Amino acid sequence: MPLEIVTVPCLSDNYAFLAHDPETGTTAVVDVPEAAPILAALETRGWRADMVLLTHHHADHVQGLGALSERVSPRVVGAAADAHRLPPLDVAVREGDTVEIGAERGTVIEVPGHTVGHIAFHFPASRAAFTADSLMAFGCGRVFEGTMAQMWDSLSKLAALPPETMIYSGHEYTLANGNFARSVEPGNARLISRIDASEAARADGRPTVPSQLALELETNPFLRPESAEIRDTVGLPDAPARDVFAAVRRRKDDF
DSSP states (O other), X not given: OOOEEEEEEETTTEEEEEEEOTTTOOEEEEOOXXXXXXXXXXXXXXXXXXXXXXXXXXHHHHTTHHHHHHHOOOEXXXXXXXXXXXXXXXXXXXXXOEEEETTEXXXXXXXXXXXXXXXXXXXXXXXXXXXXXXXXXXEEOOOSSSOHHHHHHHHHHHHTSOTTOEEEESBOOHHHHHHHHHHHOTTOHHHHHHHHHHHHHHHTTOOOOSEEHHHHHHHOGGGOTTOHHHHHXXXXXXXXXXXXXXXXXXXXXXX
8 A cells, every 4th residue: 555645844844754654554754844834734633743854954954843843753864874963863874775755665865965974765666756955846955065977877766767757746736947947948738737837826825746757857058968859058068967067956056
């Protein structure tokens, strides 16, 4: 039985997620931007937070953990590489390690770039990947700590997941990302259609996260360095994919 996953809006534009295993009743919280909306979502469903999965150390993903832990006592899982700057961990994980939410088994994927210790969690049976600020809806995180090469390698790992995988990213940045995507690949009809659908969703108060990986592969410019139109836009018609990605990312930084 797949995980039941709930998107929880936090702060001004962050998302946390509840991942609940109906078979065992176990619930994980993925990232804790703030405690109150997460606790409210748990209470509404009669769930208890048994564990917390942290993707990276930035405050807007971890700062609510203290208040959450005052109400519940979750087991905290995070990257071994970032244990020195994450909240205290009960379980420190690395690439390929297994994480279990009740009967559901997931795998840790190291995705450095946005931060050097960023990780993602992939639960194949539920067709879900929690990617936070690595692969995002219509975009990817700014490369703050790692290198462009690291970020491209990380995105390539995620792009290789099954296309039906739902991508649970960390922010409601979809409209801004879509405007940028249109600027580098305006001839992509699927991209334009996605912008229209995203605008309608936001006008109706609905989140645009999660998104399906197949859709990201069709419309996300950071996954599309082989697009002739994108290559022409950045002036790199014959460059390696990694260089095209880096040019697109730098363009987004100044957009």
